[in-house]
Amino acid sequence: MKKKYWGGILVLILLCPLSIWILAQINSNMPAVIAHQGVAYVDDSVMSQGLSMLGGQWEQFNGVQDPQELESFQPFYGKPLQYAGRLADTTLRISITIDTKEPLYLLFPLPDGMDLYLNGVEMYPEGITTQDMIPLPNGQTELILSYEEGNNYPRWDFHGPLIGTGAQLERLIRIWMAMDLFAIGFYLCLLIHVIVLYLQKRSEKYLLSISAMTICLLIHNFFSSRFSSLSYIFNLDISRPIISYLFLPLERLLYFETCCQLIPNILSRKAHKSIRFLLTGYIFFYVAAQIFVSFKFLGVVTEALSMMIFGAQGWLLFQGFGNKVRGAGTILTGYILYFSISIIFFQGIRYGILPFGSADIFAHPRQYSVMIYLLTISIVIHDLFALKFKEAEELTVTLKQFNNNLETMVDEKTQEIQTSNEKLTIAYQKLTDMDKKKVILLANVFHNLRSPISVLIGFLDMMEAALKKDADKAAEFIPRMRQKCEYLGRLSEELFLISRLEDDKVDFNKKSEDLSIVVGQTINSFRNAIDNMKINLTYTSKPAFCHIDVFRMQQVVENLLDNAVRYCNHGGDITISVSQPGQHVIFSIANTGKGINEEEQKHIFERYYMNRIANQNQGSTGLGLYLSNEIVLRHQGALTVKSVPNELTTFTVTLPAINSQAYLSEKHIIPPSSCMH
Known part of the structure; x- marks a missing residue:
């Protein structure tokens, strides 16, 4: 068991560099047009390699500037621009010379917070989208990119612009759409599946956290993915960063809560409260970083808290794996892939450790790393439900065995019931005798009621005849007395008849x-x-x-x-x-x-x-x-x-x-x- 345990740890450790190496190899295959001292040259020989990314040394200016203001500023050349580099409150300029037979276009994979000027003219003042192909005329063209003020978290990232023919870029846009629709379909299928499982077994509360997490990812993908499906289909003008700072912190919170529910009893109550305090601080600083963009330290604090939360979640999964909690190893595998692809890989590109290229052009690493993570969670869910069904089958077998032994128990109890039944029969006979005596008593009561009433009526008849001669006033009460007596007689007759009817003693x-x-x-x-x-x-x-x-x-x-x-x-x-x-x-x-x-x-x-x-x-x-x-x-x-x-x-x-x-x-x-x- 120890060998298997340490072997599993070794595999998990190797997963991280292996996934990064694979993505780095994919990146190195991306053709690029490299600018030198703010100048780039593109001809048919350069474009023969296919769709290319524009990088290299650009002229850089501090602050947000328009073309007229740039002449009064002195540019500087930093290190070559890397993919996903953060350039908030920065202006970039490059001179591109085009000499190709086929018209070329410019496409920005993620144009958030960016203003574009082409030969001094602002393009798309209302905002550029990932579907806008900017035509590049033959000859020299001045391209200026101006990034809004920000605190470097998470705006604004520089995603290298792409140069290619119209057919190449349209094909890429269709790929983006297909990838986003695939992701949306994956999230929807997972959401429906989790809801169905929850309806079958409502005691599994972790399914609610997974459902909420999937809904957040759906909304994030609808509005904030590269293709921004809903914004494109319904022509909605929604800022991607707004959706990002609304739902990204909530996703992090739900990731952690889901792990806590799937791997219970690992964290102490104190540790759980501490990590929740970190999450609360992360959400607070994240939102503050989006509102107060001029405070640079907010972005630094937010990123530090983000790394601490990632570490805490990984430590929780690793502890579950060490304690052999069912499913912890599978989720830890998905988490390592998610962390490697969406965090370490991008940081490696951003700081020049890894080559920039096609990793985020044809398939968004973060999006698919999340899908891998959710896929491992769904595997664990299926495993847990399979375990419950297995336990149910074992319980069924136990019940069958108990049922086989039940007949013997029934025979033993039957004898006891028969003895009790004999006692009940005797008691019932006593009750029957008492009931008969009650009927006889009631019959006698009715008989005794009728006799005096009949005598009373006879006396009243004689009294009425005698009083007619000289007691007119007294005679007025006699009919009433007669009426009452007749009523009592009728009542006694009816009660007597009812008692006989209920005893089936009335002969018809x-x-x-x-x-x-x-x-x-x-x-x-x-x-x-x-x-x-x-x-x-x-x-x-x-x-x-x-x-x-x-x-x-x-x-x-x-x-x-x-x-x-x-x-x-x-x-x-x-x-x-x-x-x-x-x-x-x-x-x-x-x-x-x-x-x-x-x-x-x-x-x-x-x-x-x-x-x-x-x-x-x-x-x-x-x-x-x-x-x-x-x-x-x-x-x-x-x-x-x-x-x-x-x-x-x-x-x-x-x-x-x-x-x-x-x-x-x-x-x-x-x-x-x-x-x-």
Whole structure:
């Protein structure tokens, strides 16, 4: 294990110079037009080598100057301009002599913070983009580049201008676009994949940090890449440095947080706070460096903090690798490549250690080093999820083994359950006996209630007859007493009937009957009450044969008719009909009055329920409709209500019908068609 560990460290150490050497080799192959003492010459022999970068010794002036002001300043020649050299608050001038058959153009890979003058005329005052090809006429041309004031972090970098034919430069622009679109597609695919993984397992919070980091990279790439895709497609005029100082510090913060979440328990709480303090300071100085561009020290402090953060992140990954944290070695590999390509390589070019050339012309190293870093993170994510799925499979195997042993456990527990079941059976038998005793007790109570009430009514009858002679005032209370006694009698009868119905002890003596006859007889018993309230009664009937208990069905009709009379408005209408359409017998009774609202209709057939109108009538027990519904149900029928408040209330009884032949046969009646003439 130790050999493997040290071998891995050796490979990681070699990755850094190896990646730098490969990029240096690519750079050395880039053709270049080298200026001497501020003068460059370009002819067909020079351009035969292909697309070239313009470098060498340029005339340099301190400060931002325009062409008219340069004559009063003395130029100086520094060391040859290197790719990505920082030239804030500097003016450059070069004289280029062109002698070619095919027209040549100038293209700037990254023209941030730069003003361009060609033969004393300012080109593109609104700002140059990476898609602007500046034509160079044959003969001598004076080229002046003026860089805005800055603090050298991160503006402004000198990216050597490119000289080539229109076809060469257009091909390069298309390559830039394809590279940027590839990067955008990579970030989008990674973002979608990470979001899908998070939706599957929301406990993996590091996926949120990776999603946020990918979104920042997408926005940065859209607005601040070389091709600046959105700015080109939608013609947006957005400054690249603005996007840079908004999102680059946030990217650094998310890089660190992602590493902390993927490699947990490495940093102590104190160390974590210290690095976060560094990140906060970095963000503060970074933004300050963009706002207060004249303070040079801000750029120096920001770059120093940036290097410290890079070092802290690398140390965290190295500690994770040393502690054999899963995935730490893979992420460390990507981080070393990212740091080597995007930091060390550029610094080597900037300070002349490495040759400048094509490294950032055809493929942006920083952009693709970030993609390599994210690719290693995605590999670790897949490895972590694969581990979780493996653990889930192992858990499944364990559950299967447990399931195999479960049958034995079930057999053992079954015996215990059977013993408990026997005890429960004994307890249930005791409860059943108690329930029977309760029913007997209630029946006795009902019986004892009826007897004294009947005697009381008899005494009241005699008392009423005696008092009529000389006690008129006392006699006024007797009807009320009678009413109360009748109410108690009706209540006791209904309660007794309910208890017997619930115990299925009510025998229904069902016979074939004509329901219209039962209804007609019941109506006659209510004539006095109907006439007293001046109610208009309409009764229509047709023979309706059904199998019913006449006594119980008469109770239903009485209850419904009693309610209709009780709640009908004075001088109102009651409509009763009996018919036999098809296979059913329909009995309906409708009355005008206050009616029943929709909410009350839901509870109207519940025991003891009295609606707001019934509550005003002391003669109602709240049991009549419940009993009626129970009786109808035991006839395999249905009782329904339909009411429109303040208009009409209709109760409908639906019963199974029988044919007339069965009715006549049971009644021993010979049909008229069978009689002999």
